[in-house]
Amino acid sequence: MHPRTTISPELREWILATTRAGHGVPEVLRLLKENGYDPRQSRSIVAEVLKLPLATLLASTAKGSPQGLRTKHPEAPEVCIDGHAVGVSLGVDMPALRVLENILSAEECDELIELARPRLQRALTVDSEGRHQVDQRRTSEGMFFTLNEVPLVGRIEQRLATLLGVPASHGEGLQILHYLPGQEYEPHFDWFDPEQPGYGAITAVGGQRIASVVMYLNTPAQGGGTAFPEIGLTVTARRGAAVYFAYEGGDQSSLHAGLPVLQGEKWIATKWLRERPYKKPKKA
Ligand SMILES: O=C(O)CCC(=O)C(=O)O
Numbered sequence: 001m002h003p004r005t006t007i008s009p010e011l012r013e014w015i016l017a018t019t020r021a022g023h024g025v026p027e028v029l030r031l032l033k034e035n036g037y038d039p040r041q042s043r044s045i046v047a048e049v050l051k052l053p054l055a056t057l058l059a060s061t062a063k064g065s066p067q068g069l070r071t072k073h074p075e076a077p078e079v080c081i082d083g084h085a086v087g088v089s090l091g092v093d094m095p096a097l098r099v100l101e102n103i104l105s106a107e108e109c110d111e112l113i114e115l116a117r118p119r120l121q122r123a124l125t126v127d128s129e130g131r132h133q134v135d136q137r138r139t140s141e142g143m144f145f146t147l148n149e150v151p152l153v154g155r156i157e158q159r160l161a162t163l164l165g166v167p168a169s170h171g172e173g174l175q176i177l178h179y180l181p182g183q184e185y186e187p188h189f190d191w192f193d194p195e196q197p198g199y200g201a202i203t204a205v206g207g208q209r210i211a212s213v214v215m216y217l218n219t220p221a222q223g224g225g226t227a228f229p230e231i232g233l234t235v236t237a238r239r240g241a242a243v244y245f246a247y248e249g250g251d252q253s254s255l256h257a258g259l260p261v262l263q264g265e266k267w268i269a270t271k272w273l274r275e276r277p278y279k280k281p282k283k284a
Protein backbone atom coordinates (compact mmCIF):
# COMPACT_ATOMS: atom_id res chain seq x y z
CA MET A 1 0.00 0.00 0.00
CA HIS A 2 1.12 3.54 -0.67
CA PRO A 3 1.53 5.62 2.43
CA ARG A 4 -0.99 8.46 2.54
CA THR A 5 0.45 11.90 1.98
CA THR A 6 0.64 13.75 5.26
CA ILE A 7 -0.66 17.29 5.04
CA SER A 8 0.65 19.79 7.55
CA PRO A 9 -1.98 21.81 9.43
CA GLU A 10 -0.42 25.00 8.00
CA LEU A 11 -0.79 23.79 4.42
CA ARG A 12 -4.35 22.63 5.08
CA GLU A 13 -5.26 26.03 6.55
CA TRP A 14 -3.57 27.88 3.69
CA ILE A 15 -5.55 25.90 1.07
CA LEU A 16 -8.85 26.54 2.90
CA ALA A 17 -8.11 30.24 3.42
CA THR A 18 -7.03 30.75 -0.20
CA THR A 19 -10.17 29.01 -1.50
CA ARG A 20 -12.37 30.98 0.89
CA ALA A 21 -10.80 34.21 -0.34
CA GLY A 22 -12.25 33.41 -3.77
CA HIS A 23 -9.32 31.75 -5.56
CA GLY A 24 -10.24 28.77 -7.69
CA VAL A 25 -8.59 25.35 -7.60
CA PRO A 26 -6.38 26.10 -10.65
CA GLU A 27 -5.01 29.18 -8.91
CA VAL A 28 -4.32 27.21 -5.71
CA LEU A 29 -2.50 24.55 -7.76
CA ARG A 30 -0.52 27.21 -9.59
CA LEU A 31 0.60 28.79 -6.33
CA LEU A 32 1.60 25.41 -4.90
CA LYS A 33 3.64 24.66 -8.02
CA GLU A 34 5.33 28.06 -7.73
CA ASN A 35 6.30 27.06 -4.22
CA GLY A 36 7.95 23.87 -5.37
CA TYR A 37 5.18 21.32 -4.83
CA ASP A 38 4.92 18.46 -7.27
CA PRO A 39 1.72 19.05 -9.37
CA ARG A 40 0.46 15.47 -9.00
CA GLN A 41 0.93 15.49 -5.28
CA SER A 42 -0.70 18.95 -5.05
CA ARG A 43 -3.82 17.69 -6.79
CA SER A 44 -4.20 14.87 -4.25
CA ILE A 45 -3.60 17.25 -1.36
CA VAL A 46 -6.10 19.84 -2.61
CA ALA A 47 -8.70 17.12 -3.33
CA GLU A 48 -8.26 15.78 0.19
CA VAL A 49 -8.43 19.16 1.93
CA LEU A 50 -11.44 20.39 -0.08
CA LYS A 51 -13.11 16.96 0.11
CA LEU A 52 -13.45 16.76 -3.66
CA PRO A 53 -13.19 13.47 -5.54
CA LEU A 54 -9.83 13.47 -7.33
CA ALA A 55 -11.62 12.78 -10.64
CA THR A 56 -13.67 15.95 -10.21
CA LEU A 57 -10.56 17.93 -9.50
CA LEU A 58 -8.76 16.52 -12.53
CA ALA A 59 -11.73 17.49 -14.69
CA SER A 60 -11.89 20.92 -13.08
CA THR A 61 -8.23 21.64 -13.66
CA ALA A 62 -8.48 20.70 -17.33
CA LYS A 63 -10.42 22.63 -19.93
CA GLY A 64 -13.63 23.09 -17.90
CA SER A 65 -11.89 25.21 -15.37
CA PRO A 66 -12.16 28.97 -15.56
CA GLN A 67 -8.77 30.58 -16.10
CA GLY A 68 -10.17 34.09 -16.26
CA LEU A 69 -11.69 36.35 -13.63
CA ARG A 70 -13.26 34.98 -10.45
CA THR A 71 -15.88 36.55 -8.21
CA LYS A 72 -15.01 37.65 -4.70
CA HIS A 73 -17.43 36.33 -2.12
CA PRO A 74 -19.38 39.03 -0.24
CA GLU A 75 -18.34 39.27 3.39
CA ALA A 76 -20.64 39.20 6.40
CA PRO A 77 -22.34 41.01 7.99
CA GLU A 78 -23.11 43.38 5.11
CA VAL A 79 -21.74 45.18 2.09
CA CYS A 80 -22.82 48.75 1.40
CA ILE A 81 -23.07 49.74 -2.27
CA ASP A 82 -24.00 53.34 -3.08
CA GLY A 83 -26.04 53.60 0.09
CA HIS A 84 -27.74 50.24 -0.51
CA ALA A 85 -26.89 47.78 2.32
CA VAL A 86 -26.82 44.13 1.23
CA GLY A 87 -26.87 41.72 4.20
CA VAL A 88 -24.91 38.45 4.22
CA SER A 89 -26.96 36.17 6.46
CA LEU A 90 -25.41 32.76 5.72
CA GLY A 91 -22.14 31.49 4.25
CA VAL A 92 -20.98 28.05 3.07
CA ASP A 93 -17.39 27.19 2.04
CA MET A 94 -18.05 24.30 -0.38
CA PRO A 95 -19.59 25.36 -2.63
CA ALA A 96 -18.73 29.00 -1.97
CA LEU A 97 -22.23 30.24 -1.25
CA ARG A 98 -23.81 33.27 0.42
CA VAL A 99 -27.41 34.09 1.22
CA LEU A 100 -27.89 37.79 0.52
CA GLU A 101 -30.61 39.94 2.08
CA ASN A 102 -31.98 43.09 0.52
CA ILE A 103 -30.13 42.67 -2.76
CA LEU A 104 -33.25 44.24 -4.33
CA SER A 105 -35.80 46.62 -2.85
CA ALA A 106 -39.49 45.67 -2.90
CA GLU A 107 -40.08 48.30 -5.60
CA GLU A 108 -37.28 46.90 -7.77
CA CYS A 109 -38.76 43.39 -7.44
CA ASP A 110 -42.22 44.59 -8.49
CA GLU A 111 -40.87 46.62 -11.37
CA LEU A 112 -38.87 43.66 -12.74
CA ILE A 113 -41.97 41.42 -12.58
CA GLU A 114 -44.10 43.97 -14.43
CA LEU A 115 -41.46 44.53 -17.13
CA ALA A 116 -41.06 40.76 -17.63
CA ARG A 117 -44.70 39.63 -17.43
CA PRO A 118 -45.74 40.49 -21.02
CA ARG A 119 -42.59 38.87 -22.43
CA LEU A 120 -42.70 35.43 -20.72
CA GLN A 121 -42.14 32.26 -22.73
CA ARG A 122 -41.54 28.63 -21.78
CA ALA A 123 -38.01 28.50 -20.29
CA LEU A 124 -35.47 26.48 -22.25
CA THR A 125 -32.30 24.57 -21.37
CA VAL A 126 -29.09 24.28 -23.37
CA ASP A 127 -28.47 20.80 -24.81
CA SER A 128 -25.11 19.10 -25.34
CA GLU A 129 -24.78 20.67 -28.81
CA GLY A 130 -25.36 24.14 -27.43
CA ARG A 131 -28.93 24.35 -28.77
CA HIS A 132 -31.77 25.80 -26.72
CA GLN A 133 -34.57 23.31 -26.14
CA VAL A 134 -37.84 22.75 -24.27
CA ASP A 135 -37.05 20.44 -21.35
CA GLN A 136 -39.41 18.55 -18.98
CA ARG A 137 -36.92 19.20 -16.17
CA ARG A 138 -37.60 22.90 -16.43
CA THR A 139 -41.26 23.77 -16.54
CA SER A 140 -41.23 27.46 -15.69
CA GLU A 141 -41.76 30.42 -18.04
CA GLY A 142 -39.08 33.02 -18.53
CA MET A 143 -37.53 35.85 -20.49
CA PHE A 144 -34.15 37.55 -20.83
CA PHE A 145 -33.27 41.21 -20.61
CA THR A 146 -30.31 42.31 -22.65
CA LEU A 147 -27.41 43.85 -20.74
CA ASN A 148 -28.36 47.28 -19.39
CA GLU A 149 -31.63 47.11 -21.37
CA VAL A 150 -33.42 49.58 -19.09
CA PRO A 151 -32.01 51.77 -16.29
CA LEU A 152 -33.35 49.43 -13.55
CA VAL A 153 -31.60 46.41 -15.08
CA GLY A 154 -28.38 48.40 -15.54
CA ARG A 155 -28.50 49.53 -11.92
CA ILE A 156 -28.91 45.95 -10.64
CA GLU A 157 -26.09 44.72 -12.90
CA GLN A 158 -23.84 47.45 -11.55
CA ARG A 159 -24.75 46.56 -7.96
CA LEU A 160 -23.84 42.90 -8.57
CA ALA A 161 -20.61 43.91 -10.32
CA THR A 162 -19.52 45.97 -7.30
CA LEU A 163 -20.65 43.29 -4.83
CA LEU A 164 -18.78 40.47 -6.59
CA GLY A 165 -15.84 42.36 -8.07
CA VAL A 166 -16.53 41.26 -11.66
CA PRO A 167 -17.49 43.84 -14.33
CA ALA A 168 -21.10 43.83 -15.57
CA SER A 169 -19.80 42.91 -19.06
CA HIS A 170 -19.08 39.39 -17.72
CA GLY A 171 -22.78 38.82 -17.06
CA GLU A 172 -25.26 37.01 -19.27
CA GLY A 173 -28.49 38.96 -19.73
CA LEU A 174 -30.64 38.95 -16.60
CA GLN A 175 -33.17 36.11 -16.77
CA ILE A 176 -36.61 36.34 -15.16
CA LEU A 177 -38.40 33.07 -14.37
CA HIS A 178 -41.98 32.53 -13.28
CA TYR A 179 -43.12 29.28 -11.63
CA LEU A 180 -46.72 28.25 -10.87
CA PRO A 181 -47.77 25.50 -8.40
CA GLY A 182 -46.12 22.21 -9.34
CA GLN A 183 -43.48 23.88 -11.51
CA GLU A 184 -39.83 23.38 -10.64
CA TYR A 185 -36.29 23.24 -11.95
CA GLU A 186 -34.85 19.78 -11.29
CA PRO A 187 -31.30 19.35 -9.88
CA HIS A 188 -28.68 20.66 -12.28
CA PHE A 189 -25.34 22.46 -12.53
CA ASP A 190 -25.03 25.96 -13.95
CA TRP A 191 -21.45 25.38 -15.21
CA PHE A 192 -21.07 23.92 -18.67
CA ASP A 193 -19.80 20.35 -18.85
CA PRO A 194 -16.39 20.30 -20.56
CA GLU A 195 -17.05 16.72 -21.64
CA GLN A 196 -20.11 17.70 -23.69
CA PRO A 197 -19.59 18.11 -27.44
CA GLY A 198 -21.19 21.59 -27.44
CA TYR A 199 -18.84 22.92 -24.77
CA GLY A 200 -16.61 24.77 -27.21
CA ALA A 201 -19.53 26.55 -28.87
CA ILE A 202 -21.23 27.51 -25.61
CA THR A 203 -18.03 28.92 -24.12
CA ALA A 204 -16.57 30.45 -27.30
CA VAL A 205 -17.69 33.84 -26.05
CA GLY A 206 -17.22 34.61 -22.37
CA GLY A 207 -15.74 31.23 -21.47
CA GLN A 208 -16.99 29.13 -18.55
CA ARG A 209 -19.59 30.28 -16.06
CA ILE A 210 -18.05 31.11 -12.68
CA ALA A 211 -20.99 32.04 -10.44
CA SER A 212 -24.77 32.42 -10.24
CA VAL A 213 -27.01 34.83 -8.35
CA VAL A 214 -30.65 33.76 -7.97
CA MET A 215 -32.68 36.74 -6.73
CA TYR A 216 -36.18 36.19 -5.34
CA LEU A 217 -38.70 38.75 -6.58
CA ASN A 218 -41.58 37.53 -4.39
CA THR A 219 -42.19 35.17 -1.48
CA PRO A 220 -44.07 32.04 -2.61
CA ALA A 221 -46.84 31.12 -0.15
CA GLN A 222 -45.35 27.61 0.16
CA GLY A 223 -42.42 25.78 -1.47
CA GLY A 224 -40.17 27.13 -4.19
CA GLY A 225 -36.89 27.31 -2.23
CA THR A 226 -33.54 26.67 -3.87
CA ALA A 227 -32.11 23.33 -2.72
CA PHE A 228 -28.43 22.26 -2.67
CA PRO A 229 -28.80 18.49 -2.19
CA GLU A 230 -25.06 17.76 -1.89
CA ILE A 231 -24.84 19.89 1.24
CA GLY A 232 -28.38 19.45 2.55
CA LEU A 233 -29.22 23.14 2.30
CA THR A 234 -32.44 24.78 1.15
CA VAL A 235 -32.50 28.54 0.76
CA THR A 236 -35.92 30.04 1.38
CA ALA A 237 -37.30 32.15 -1.47
CA ARG A 238 -38.03 35.53 0.12
CA ARG A 239 -38.68 38.74 -1.73
CA GLY A 240 -35.56 40.89 -2.11
CA ALA A 241 -33.15 38.12 -0.96
CA ALA A 242 -30.82 36.05 -3.14
CA VAL A 243 -28.53 33.07 -3.12
CA TYR A 244 -25.08 33.60 -4.66
CA PHE A 245 -22.81 30.63 -5.36
CA ALA A 246 -19.52 30.22 -7.21
CA TYR A 247 -18.04 27.08 -8.79
CA GLU A 248 -15.48 25.41 -11.00
CA GLY A 249 -16.48 23.50 -14.10
CA GLY A 250 -17.02 19.96 -12.73
CA ASP A 251 -17.82 21.10 -9.18
CA GLN A 252 -20.34 18.57 -7.88
CA SER A 253 -21.08 20.48 -4.69
CA SER A 254 -22.89 23.22 -6.62
CA LEU A 255 -25.74 20.89 -7.65
CA HIS A 256 -28.99 22.78 -7.05
CA ALA A 257 -32.69 22.76 -7.83
CA GLY A 258 -35.65 25.13 -7.82
CA LEU A 259 -38.04 23.15 -5.61
CA PRO A 260 -41.67 22.82 -6.72
CA VAL A 261 -43.91 25.71 -5.78
CA LEU A 262 -46.62 24.22 -3.57
CA GLN A 263 -48.84 27.24 -3.17
CA GLY A 264 -48.85 30.65 -4.78
CA GLU A 265 -46.25 31.56 -7.41
CA LYS A 266 -42.53 32.23 -7.60
CA TRP A 267 -40.63 34.90 -9.50
CA ILE A 268 -36.83 35.00 -9.70
CA ALA A 269 -34.17 36.97 -11.54
CA THR A 270 -31.02 34.96 -12.29
CA LYS A 271 -27.63 36.39 -13.20
CA TRP A 272 -24.94 34.03 -14.51
CA LEU A 273 -21.40 35.34 -14.63
CA ARG A 274 -18.66 34.29 -17.04
CA GLU A 275 -14.90 34.24 -16.60
CA ARG A 276 -14.50 36.70 -19.49
CA PRO A 277 -16.67 39.45 -21.06
CA TYR A 278 -19.78 37.93 -22.58
CA LYS A 279 -21.69 39.22 -25.56
CA LYS A 280 -24.71 37.41 -26.86
CA PRO A 281 -23.84 35.66 -30.14
CA LYS A 282 -25.61 37.21 -33.15
CA LYS A 283 -28.46 35.10 -34.59
CA ALA A 284 -27.38 33.15 -37.71
O1 LIG B 1 -35.53 28.49 -9.17
C1 LIG B 1 -34.53 28.40 -8.47
O2 LIG B 1 -34.58 28.54 -7.25
C2 LIG B 1 -33.20 28.07 -9.09
C3 LIG B 1 -33.05 28.58 -10.50
C4 LIG B 1 -31.82 28.09 -11.16
O3 LIG B 1 -31.17 27.20 -10.71
C5 LIG B 1 -31.36 28.68 -12.44
O4 LIG B 1 -32.06 29.53 -13.00
O5 LIG B 1 -30.26 28.29 -12.91
Ligand SMILES: [Fe+2]
Binds near residue numbers: 188189190256
Ligand atom coordinates in the same frame (compact mmCIF):
# COMPACT_ATOMS: atom_id res chain seq x y z
FE1 LIG C 1 -29.33 26.87 -11.82
